Amino acid sequence: QKEVEQDPGPLSVPEGAIVSLNCTYSNSAFQYFMWYRQYSRKGPELLMYTYSSGNKEDGRFTAQVDKSSKYISLFIRDSQPSDSATYLCAIRDNYGQNFVFGPGTRLSVLP
């Protein structure tokens, strides 16, 4: 079993839709959770960072963490064509070791 698994996509939605992106992880030592957005062949851009179960909101983005289920989600409200990118979840354990990235979900928001 991979340490971090992510919905493979690709995902296509109409402009204005609510998007749900999901990751699961296997190791309960993971304590810090991040979502990155990566435009084609560019560096990943940090969107959200959280370390507790529950929801964290930033504008149109909401990160949700359920440690008991080892499940994290990113919700995008009122999706825009500019949100079209690959979304990567990343997880870090409590001992400060490297980040483990999911394989990414490619999202296309159609005008």
Added chain:
Amino acid sequence: DSGVTQTPKHLITATGQRVTLRCSPRSGDLSVYWYQQSLDQGLQFLIQYYNGEERAKGNILERFSAQQFPDLHSELNLSSLELGDSALYFCASSVDGENTEAFFGQGTRLTVV
């Protein structure tokens, strides 16, 4: 702009050659990470340095090596290059090595011909 600077942006070289990729972390960040991303592949962790010392090692080939200098910039050295080494190489930095988020540079695109 994440504040992480990578040079060069593009590099084309022949098989068997050696190249050096450079990374300047964000001001104040002590930890540097190197990742490889092949075409349509995920980010593969290579190595992490914290304040000049190797902190963690991932799937880094023996032909590859890295170091972090006293001014905290880092270099990734790739030698005896093969066609399969063609990829995007990303550097990321974080304030410390434990519980903070990481910020990525724009990457170096390496093409081995």
